[in-house]
Amino acid sequence: xxxxxxxxxLLGAGTVGxxxxxxxxxxxxxxxxxxxxxxxxxxxxxxxxSRDRPGVDPSLLTTxxxxxxxxxxxxxxxxxxLEPARALIERAxxxxxxxxxxxxxxxxxxxxxxxxxxxxxxxxxxYEAAVMAAVPVLAVVRxxxxxxxxxxxxxxxxxxxxxxxxxxxxxxxxxxxxxRQAGELGYLEADPTEDLEGLDAAAKIVILARTAWxxxxxxxxxxxxxxxxxxxxxxxxAAAAGQVIKLVASAWCSGSGEDCRVELAVRPVGLPQxxxxxxxxxxxxxxxxxxxxxxxxxxxxxxxxxxxxxxxxLGDVLRAARRR
Amino acid sequence: xxxxxxxxxLLGAGTVGxxxxxxxxxxxxxxxxxxxxxxxxxxxxxxxxSRDRPGVDPSLLTTxxxxxxxxxxxxxxxxxxLEPARALIERAxxxxxxxxxxxxxxxxxxxxxxxxxxxxxxxxxxYEAAVMAAVPVLAVVRxxxxxxxxxxxxxxxxxxxxxxxxxxxxxxxxxxxxxRQAGELGYLEADPTEDLEGLDAAAKIVILARTAWxxxxxxxxxxxxxxxxxxxxxxxxAAAAGQVIKLVASAWCSGSGEDCRVELAVRPVGLPQxxxxxxxxxxxxxxxxxxxxxxxxxxxxxxxxxxxxxxxxLGDVLRAARRR
Numbered sequence: 190x191x192x193x194x195x196x197x198x199l200l201g202a203g204t205v206g207x208x209x210x211x212x213x214x215x216x217x218x219x220x221x222x223x224x225x226x227x228x229x230x231x232x233x234x235x236x237x238x239s240r241d242r243p244g245v246d247p248s249l250l251t252t253x254x255x256x257x258x259x260x261x262x263x264x265x266x267x268x269x270x271l272e273p274a275r276a277l278i279e280r281a282x283x284x285x286x287x288x289x290x291x292x293x294x295x296x297x298x299x300x301x302x303x304x305x306x307x308x309x310x311x312x313x314x315x316y317e318a319a320v321m322a323a324v325p326v327l328a329v330v331r332x333x334x335x336x337x338x339x340x341x342x343x344x345x346x347x348x349x350x351x352x353x354x355x356x357x358x359x360x361x362x363x364x365x366x367x368x369r370q371a372g373e374l375g376y377l378e379a380d381p382t383e384d385l386e387g388l389d390a391a392a393k394i395v396i397l398a399r400t401a402w403x404x405x406x407x408x409x410x411x412x413x414x415x416x417x418x419x420x421x422x423x424x425x426x427a428a429a430a431g432q433v434i435k436l437v438a439s440a441w442c443s444g445s446g447e448d449c450r451v452e453l454a455v456r457p458v459g460l461p462q463x464x465x466x467x468x469x470x471x472x473x474x475x476x477x478x479x480x481x482x483x484x485x486x487x488x489x490x491x492x493x494x495x496x497x498x499x500x501x502x503l504g505d506v507l508r509a510a511r512r513r
Numbered sequence: 514x515x516x517x518x519x520x521x522x523l524l525g526a527g528t529v530g531x532x533x534x535x536x537x538x539x540x541x542x543x544x545x546x547x548x549x550x551x552x553x554x555x556x557x558x559x560x561x562x563s564r565d566r567p568g569v570d571p572s573l574l575t576t577x578x579x580x581x582x583x584x585x586x587x588x589x590x591x592x593x594x595l596e597p598a599r600a601l602i603e604r605a606x607x608x609x610x611x612x613x614x615x616x617x618x619x620x621x622x623x624x625x626x627x628x629x630x631x632x633x634x635x636x637x638x639x640y641e642a643a644v645m646a647a648v649p650v651l652a653v654v655r656x657x658x659x660x661x662x663x664x665x666x667x668x669x670x671x672x673x674x675x676x677x678x679x680x681x682x683x684x685x686x687x688x689x690x691x692x693r694q695a696g697e698l699g700y701l702e703a704d705p706t707e708d709l710e711g712l713d714a715a716a717k718i719v720i721l722a723r724t725a726w727x728x729x730x731x732x733x734x735x736x737x738x739x740x741x742x743x744x745x746x747x748x749x750x751a752a753a754a755g756q757v758i759k760l761v762a763s764a765w766c767s768g769s770g771e772d773c774r775v776e777l778a779v780r781p782v783g784l785p786q787x788x789x790x791x792x793x794x795x796x797x798x799x800x801x802x803x804x805x806x807x808x809x810x811x812x813x814x815x816x817x818x819x820x821x822x823x824x825x826x827l828g829d830v831l832r833a834a835r836r837r
Contacts, residue, residue: 208806212660212806216660216662219662220660223659317657322807323658323661323804323806323807323808323810324807324810325652325653325657325658325810328649328652328653328656328657329649329652329653332649332652332828332832333641333649333652333825333828334647334649334824334828335547335827335828335831335832336536336540336544336824336826336827336828336829336830336831337647337824337827337828338540338543465813480647480824481820482532482536482647482820482821482823482824482827483646483647483648483814483815483820483821483824483825484647484814484815484818484820484821485814485815486647486648486649486812486813486814487811487812487813487814488810488811488812488813489789489810489811489812489813490807490808490809490810490811491807491808491809494808496805496806496807496808497806497807497808499806500658500660500661500804500806500807501657501807502660503659503660503661503806504656504657504658504659504660504661505660506660507659507660508656508659
């Protein structure tokens with residue numbers, strides 16, 4: 190008898206979902222060898238099953254997400270938005286499926302409730318892709334530094350705004366032109382509010398802080414200033430002072446020992462040219478983690494993109510499959 | 514009834530061992546909370562139990578390493594060298610204890626045999642600290658990128674030689690003087706051969722390559738050139754060409770798909786000033802991992818030091834304790 194496959198359901202077939210589907214197909218043999226049994230994509234839930242999705246087998250498309258969830262061992266949510274993503278994740282957990290998601294707003298807003306439910310149902314809940322795509326910051330904070338004491342985290346966690354700021358700083362493009370060009374190049378959404386106001390970065394720093402210190406911090410705890418209020422004068426002043434303006438997300442545990450108080454901020458900061466965060470070019474992300482024993486660790490990579498996000502999703506899928 | 518403690522045995526009380534012992538003591542409460550039961554250091558095996566070890570409770574010292582191993586759930590080997598480290602690790606595994614080690618030469622030379630034994634005994638074998646201390650490169654390669662396809666790894670993985678090369682490049686110190694000063698500052702061992710000839714870097718790149726591609730590569734597969742043959746003329750030439758000489762360890766899987774051929778090298782390379790590897794200052798380590806989906810990830814941090822290495826050892830100890 191050949192071993193039972195691990196049945197994977199995919200919710201969403203946007204750029205991330207399509208990349209995950211393609212890789213589950215073209216790396217199938219290797220995954221089966223790694224796990225000792227195949228990972229089988231049993232369906233892809235979409236709103237419109239008649240639309241063509243390059244690389245995704247059309248026979249796998251379904252509009253019945255609930256029925257799909259009910260026949261999966263691992264549910265991968267890459268549809269985004271709060272609902273129906275949350276309800277489908279809850280349904281998956283109650284039926285004993287492990288959940289992998291890339292949904293940062295959902296985890297930032299309801300991560301604690303979802304973790305409690307995952308524990309109650311005895312299933313895994315992983316979301317490495319929700320923060321900095323393929324840069325494995327959550328695993329490092331949660332596992333590699335589990336024996337250490339993290340004191341501070343800071344970084345550039347939003348590639349879209351970094352692209353804009355880098356265009357202004359290095360190419361001298363006026364700020365509003367840079368925002369427009371970033372939109373045309375696909376670096377900003379049609380509604381760029383979430384990026385420009387720092388909401389995307391805030392969600393990520395909340396998830397990082399919860400992972401690092403296990404405290405129930407929320408988006409409301411973030412002292413948040415976006416880049417949308419910046420003017421060309423601000424950039425000129427920074428340049429004259431030899432500085433680069435970056436949107437920095439930071440979290441630190443102030444006060445001593447285990448009872449430290451977690452503080453969170455997202456704001457534009459003028460940094461010296463040789464600061465490690467000032468080095469982030471275009472859409473790059475970089476995170477600095479400071480820990481009592483490890484000192485200062487720096488992780489750098491692409492913080493967005495369908496393939497890059499799929500790398501983190503697939504790492505979590507293999508983790509979930511090993512749990513079964 | 515209070516829960517049974519996880520009994521930890523420490524083999525070795527040098528700079529790393531002493532730091533691990535201190536942290537097991539001062540973070541005891543937090544570890545107990547994380548695990549749901551205490552981590553108890555039951556003994557520290559040393560060659561000379563009469564020597565004072567700052568921060569280590571003298572009543573824990575013992576010269577009978579075998580008896581200590583026999584009463585532990587997790588054995589932490591930080592004594593270094595091939596024997597008796599190997600024999601003690603084998604003994605621990607056969608008695609059902611998980612093993613954590615920082616011993617890069619042992620893992621590079623006998624990692625496959627030790628993994629086979631660990632599987633046979635149903636125990637864990639972890640050694641994050643063996644490569645780049647607290648920079649969590651093995652976890653990233655093995656777990657975070659498990660669903661991706663790693664194509665190449667390169668980096669500066671030996672802080673001692675980087676310290677020497679950085680002194681020459683940035684402070685203009687003649688090469689032989691820099692070697693001498695690095696020795697006086699404790700950056701090089703009394704016998705610096707392992708660092709200067711690239712043997713230390715070779716062991717690390719072998720471990721990384723095995724972790725990335727699961728092939729039985731050995732130290733003999735590494736095309737190795739140390740920095741000991743460099744002359745001040747070489748440095749002058751590099752500087753004139755706007756380059757920085759770094760000792761680069763690299764591994765890549767050439768050829769396509771799953772049947773690629775692993776190649777390994779350690780050698781001094783002239784790099785442009787703005788190359789990410791050229792940025793490594795003093796004793797810093799940096800690793801670049803290239804993967805098909807994730808693109809290029811960069812990890813940067815202190816690659817040596819008692820506290821920094823202890824951070825990685827303790828992360829592995831918690832991982833091992835969770836396995837029980």
